[in-house]
Amino acid sequence: MSDKKVRVEIVEEVALICIDNPPVNASGLAVRQGIVAALEEISAVGSIRAVGLYCAGRTFIAGADITEFGKPLQEPGLPGVCDTLENFDTPIVAVIHGTALGGGLETAMGCHARVALPSAKVGLPEVLLGILPGAGGTQRAPRLAGIPNALDLILSGRHVAAQEALEMGVIDRIMEGTPRDVALAAAREVVAGTLATRRTGTLQTAPDDAAIATTLAHVQQKHPQLISPQKCVECVAASTGDLQEGLAFERAAFMECLASPQSKALIHAFFGERAVANIPEKTAQARDIGSLGVIGGGTMGSGISTSALMAGLPVTLIEVTQEALARGVATITANLEGAVKRGKMGAAARDAALARLTASTEMQSLSEVDLVIEAVFENMEIKKEIFGKLDGICKEGAVLASNTSYLDINEIAAMTGRPQDVLGLHFFSPAHIMKLLEVVVGENTAPEVVATGFSLAKKLRKVAVRAGVCDGFIGNRILGHYLKAASYLVLDGAHPDQVDRALEGFGFAMGPHRVGDLAGLDIGYMTRKRLAATRPPEERYSGAIADQLSENGWNGRKSGKGYFVYDGRETLENPDLNAIIAEARAKAGITPRDFSVAEIVERYMTAMISEAARVVEDGIALRPVDVDVVFLMGYGFPRFRGGPLHYADTIGAAELVRRIEAYAEEDAHYWQVPDLLRKMAADGTTFADLNKGK
Numbered sequence: 001m002s003d004k005k006v007r008v009e010i011v012e013e014v015a016l017i018c019i020d021n022p023p024v025n026a027s028g029l030a031v032r033q034g035i036v037a038a039l040e041e042i043s044a045v046g047s048i049r050a051v052g053l054y055c056a057g058r059t060f061i062a063g064a065d066i067t068e069f070g071k072p073l074q075e076p077g078l079p080g081v082c083d084t085l086e087n088f089d090t091p092i093v094a095v096i097h098g099t100a101l102g103g104g105l106e107t108a109m110g111c112h113a114r115v116a117l118p119s120a121k122v123g124l125p126e127v128l129l130g131i132l133p134g135a136g137g138t139q140r141a142p143r144l145a146g147i148p149n150a151l152d153l154i155l156s157g158r159h160v161a162a163q164e165a166l167e168m169g170v171i172d173r174i175m176e177g178t179p180r181d182v183a184l185a186a187a188r189e190v191v192a193g194t195l196a197t198r199r200t201g202t203l204q205t206a207p208d209d210a211a212i213a214t215t216l217a218h219v220q221q222k223h224p225q226l227i228s229p230q231k232c233v234e235c236v237a238a239s240t241g242d243l244q245e246g247l248a249f250e251r252a253a254f255m256e257c258l259a260s261p262q263s264k265a266l267i268h269a270f271f272g273e274r275a276v277a278n279i280p281e282k283t284a285q286a287r288d289i290g291s292l293g294v295i296g297g298g299t300m301g302s303g304i305s306t307s308a309l310m311a312g313l314p315v316t317l318i319e320v321t322q323e324a325l326a327r328g329v330a331t332i333t334a335n336l337e338g339a340v341k342r343g344k345m346g347a348a349a350r351d352a353a354l355a356r357l358t359a360s361t362e363m364q365s366l367s368e369v370d371l372v373i374e375a376v377f378e379n380m381e382i383k384k385e386i387f388g389k390l391d392g393i394c395k396e397g398a399v400l401a402s403n404t405s406y407l408d409i410n411e412i413a414a415m416t417g418r419p420q421d422v423l424g425l426h427f428f429s430p431a432h433i434m435k436l437l438e439v440v441v442g443e444n445t446a447p448e449v450v451a452t453g454f455s456l457a458k459k460l461r462k463v464a465v466r467a468g469v470c471d472g473f474i475g476n477r478i479l480g481h482y483l484k485a486a487s488y489l490v491l492d493g494a495h496p497d498q499v500d501r502a503l504e505g506f507g508f509a510m511g512p513h514r515v516g517d518l519a520g521l522d523i524g525y526m527t528r529k530r531l532a533a534t535r536p537p538e539e540r541y542s543g544a545i546a547d548q549l550s551e552n553g554w555n556g557r558k559s560g561k562g563y564f565v566y567d568g569r570e571t572l573e574n575p576d577l578n579a580i581i582a583e584a585r586a587k588a589g590i591t592p593r594d595f596s597v598a599e600i601v602e603r604y605m606t607a608m609i610s611e612a613a614r615v616v617e618d619g620i621a622l623r624p625v626d627v628d629v630v631f632l633m634g635y636g637f638p639r640f641r642g643g644p645l646h647y648a649d650t651i652g653a654a655e656l657v658r659r660i661e662a663y664a665e666e667d668a669h670y671w672q673v674p675d676l677l678r679k680m681a682a683d684g685t686t687f688a689d690l691n692k693g694k
């Protein structure tokens, strides 16, 4: 077999172009050059009457090669290749299998007809990378499918199934067979005149000013900080005129988006989600997980069970009493019902999932399961007791996991005679929706048990990040630190609502006080009590205001009152909050001062970055990108900023050190420069360098 990335095969009067660039046939330079060369080769034959273009391997072209972004463009560029395809004398039919995404679908739209296998999907996901379809997609999609469909495709970035794509007009026919056989058959149909072809660029887009105006208003309101969605709409609006003018407009908008920090951050997030799978244990053989046990039917246990049931795993749920068990089963049933309502599963799949659930009050029922996840109340003594029992009950080779959010996995593992089988699997609430899983590796956890945690995450369609043992692991350890910065801001003069709005303006979906109210202020209250004995005397106490709220029984949303008052769907001011704040300030002898939005964001983000740097320095996270992925997937960090340490690189280590030293003049205990940051400031290294192992 030839090692060429693009091959031509002549079958009588038909030519087939096969693109073969594993793993996903991205249209990098060699593919682009190969397509142009293939067309020249076909022209030279002289007798070819139709061309079928298809891909080898698991998918049609999954897009431009993202790794080339940011490097100087090497000709031919993809827009030029699409134009060359469209202008080719002989009709070309593209045959889509797997996914035709971004530049892949644009290549297909440059061809003269599109045929898809029934399982194929198409999409224009560029907006998710902070860019826009820059190889004619914003001009050709509306010509083929109309403005409303094009806007839907381009702004949602969703993968559209073949049947829907056919109804939209993006593809022309669905055919069954292997991609090569379909390419041959489709090209022969073109020759026979039974499959119509046309040049997309010659079609006229029907103007739809109303759809453009409504969509523009929608994106400006929903994503005021994002550049690319607005540019996408403007490009689609420009598709009603001359094709070449539209393409030039699209090109300029594409280059502007590509140069923006937003696209760099979003591309970092895309590769980051994949990079975190690169762990020292990646070559270890994961154990087979055919069944799961979950101990605890509360919110977490039920969410974890739901997630596993939805992934097709049988689950045995354990609770201490029949009542608690019934509540757990009811929560799981409601979660599955919600998934049906959201269109994630059908009624039959829901019934099948429920049929996979066994509920029991006997721990003994876990004797045959492959993996147990303990998800009970966050109390070390209870957890230790459970693991002691599991050691006597579970079969040899079973993986024993704790869903603890903070506690020491080594201490828990020591309760068993098999610490090599014990690890932390820290899910995020709601566990059947949130995509993050922290895999916490104890000092004795066996490599294949770590690998099993990662393979379970894959089965559950979650992103696993490897974390070391410390109080709070990666995410909650950093959270615990920067929440103090938020509390100090309020003690020193800012209002919780002002802090929240400043951070929402930065891009967080919710500010820390609204999140606290949502999660329940009792959680933080209990954590502060648990850690009280270990708090160093020089630490300035940050919890006075939150303590008072909890002691008044105002634990946030669930009690109707916390930092805010909740009335139905409305969030109102808490009329008692200012008095509590004033009292806490008076007790601490603080004269409040004003904070600007910029200062709030600066202090909060600097605190977050400081602890994140320490987490990397201590080896709790393998690389800076692991911290970024935890925050993007588990803590609502704005994706267009790429995560705390990607964002840190946009500020620079030297400036961060300068800021911390300035804040340290007020509080030298809280504001300490991490050694790693100081070293980076001195030698000019960035977190991106550390990701690359420099």
Ligand code: CAA
Residues within 6 Å of the ligand: 023, 024, 026, 059, 062, 063, 064, 065, 066, 067, 078, 099, 101, 102, 103, 104, 106, 125, 126, 129, 132, 133, 134, 135, 137, 271, 274, 275
């Ligand atoms: N460029 C370069 N590498 C890519 C890539 C791309 N467009 N798409 C995927 N890859 C790489 C991944 O990084 C991964 O590499 P590693 O194995 O080294 O980690 C490998 O291909 C396999 O990818 P996945 O693990 O994601 O495989 P999957 O089967 O789960 O998913 C997929 C396949 C649906 C194609 C998914 O990879 C995906 O969504 N890719 C991105 C698609 C995309 O955004 N395309 C638009 C690109 S921008 C564009 O085309 C601009 C333009 O208009 C000119």
